[in-house]
Amino acid sequence: MRPTEKPFTLTAQKVSCGRCCLRELCAPIDVTPQQEDLLHALVKQQHLSIRRGDHLYRGGMPFHSLFAIHTGSFKTYMLTDDGRERVEGFYLSGDMLGMDGISGDTYTLSAVALEDTGICVLPFHRLEELTRESPVVQRQFHRMMSREILRDKGIMMMLGQMTAEERLAAFLLNLSQRYEARGFSATELSLRMSRQDIANYLGLKPETVSRLLSRFQDDGIIAISGKNVHIVHIDRLRAVLGFGDGIYFDQLP
Amino acid sequence: MRPTEKPFTLTAQKVSCGRCCLRELCAPIDVTPQQEDLLHALVKQQHLSIRRGDHLYRGGMPFHSLFAIHTGSFKTYMLTDDGRERVEGFYLSGDMLGMDGISGDTYTLSAVALEDTGICVLPFHRLEELTRESPVVQRQFHRMMSREILRDKGIMMMLGQMTAEERLAAFLLNLSQRYEARGFSATELSLRMSRQDIANYLGLKPETVSRLLSRFQDDGIIAISGKNVHIVHIDRLRAVLGFGDGIYFDQLP
C-alpha cells in the first residue's frame, strides 16, 4: 500500500530559522522579546529537510513533536480503511503541523511534502514546559489549537453545503489570501498540489475540478497554465460565493 | 433572524456535579485524587441550567469559559453570511463545549440545548492556571483539544467521500457508540434533534434523511417510531459502511 521510500529520520541540520516559522505561535500579539528568545531557542534545536514526495510523519507513528514549516508546503491526509486517502489540508510556510498527534500517542494523519521543504521541530514536551512557564506563550499555543479547530469547522461548512463551483472558488480565494499574508501575490498562484489532491480535498472528482477550472477560464475569471493560476477578476471569484468578501472556509493566517 | 429569548445569564445554582461532567478532562488516565479535587473545585463554582431551545452561548459573544455538559444534549451551529445555519455537531453529557472561542475573544459557534440541560462552567483563565500547575492536567487538556480536531477531521472525511446512505449509517452508529459509552443502550436511541438538524449536519436534505430512515426500516435494519430508533441489526448497519467495525467519524468518548 505504502510506497517504499527512505525511512523517517531526524536529519539535524544547521539551517537558520527565521522568525517566520513561528508565525503561529508568536503572531499576532505581544510575546516579549525575552519570550520570543525562549521560543526560538526551543525551535532552533532541530531542523529537517524533507524532499518533495517524502513524509514528515505518517499516521501510526509515535507522536513526539509539532512541526513549523519554514519553507515549502505540505498536504496532510488520512487513510481510509480500504486504503484510499482523504486529503485533509494544505499547509504553507509558517503553518504548524502535527496537532493531530497530541490526543493519542501516535499521529493520526500523514503529512507529505509537496515540494522540497525545510521545517523546524518543536519537541512537544519542551513546548508544554514552556507554556507552563509563560502564560502568554500558553495562551498563544491554545489559540493556535483552537484556530485549527475553527479551520476544520470552516471546511466542514464548505463540504456540507457548497456546490462544486463554490468550493473551487473558495479554495482559490483561500489560497490567494494565504499567499498574500505571506507576502506573495494574491493573484498569481502556483498550485503545488495535483488536481487529484484538490478534488479530493474539496470532496469532488478530478474531472469536475478540471471542468470548473476551464469554465472559470472561459468566463475570463482566471487564466490557467498548468500549475500556475492567474486570478484576473478576484471580485467575480468572490461573487461566485454569493457574498462580498470576508474569510472563506479556512482562517489560518 | 434570531428569535427573541431570554438573554444569556449565569444563573448560579446549587447543583451537585458528579464526576461525569469532567469525563473529558479526567478520563481516561491517571489524574491523582489531589488533582481531581482541584478540577472539581474549579468546576464546582458555577452551574447553569439551560432550557430546551435556549442558547448556552452564541457566535460573537465574548469568550470566557468552557462548558462541561452535566446532563442533556446540545447542538452547535455556525451562521452563514446569508443567515442560514450549518449544524457542526451534537454534544452529549460529559462532552466539552466552547473550544471554538479560545482562538479569538469571542465564541464562533452557537450552542443551543436540545432538551433541558445542566452544565458546569470552567472559567478559561482558571483552567489555564491549573494546567500551568499540573503537567498531567495540562496534557489532558491538550489531548481534549486535539481530540476535537480529530473529531472534525473525521466529519470532514464523512462529508468528503461518503454517500448519503453511509453518512446516515455512520451517524446512527456514532450515536449508538456514544450512548453506550455513557451507560445507555447501544440499540435504543432517542434522537433529541430534528430530522432537519440531522440532515444539515450530514450535508443532506431532510427529505433524503427521511427516505433513508424509511429504507433502513423497510430493510429491517432499524425500527423507527418518531424520535425513537431501535437498531435491530447493528452488524448490517455496519455493513452499510463497508467495513466491520471500529470508530466511525467522530471519536468523542
Add this chain to the structure above:
DNA sequence: ACAAAAAAATGACTTAGGTCAAGCGGCTCT
C-alpha cells in the same frame, strides 16, 4: 533530448440526491 508514463482536459452518458408539491401525524398552546 527523447520516449514512456503520468496527469489533465474534454465529451457522452448516468445517477444519487435535490427540488417541488401534497398529504399525514404528533406537539404545543390556549
Add this chain to the structure above:
DNA sequence: AGAGCCGCTTGACCTAAGTCATTTTTTTGT
C-alpha cells in the same frame, strides 16, 4: 381537550456532479 401548526413522510420529476472513455499535455527518467 381540541385546534392549529410545524415537522415528517412520500411521490414525481430534475439537475449537478459522477462515471467511463478518449485525447492532449506535462512530467519524469534515461
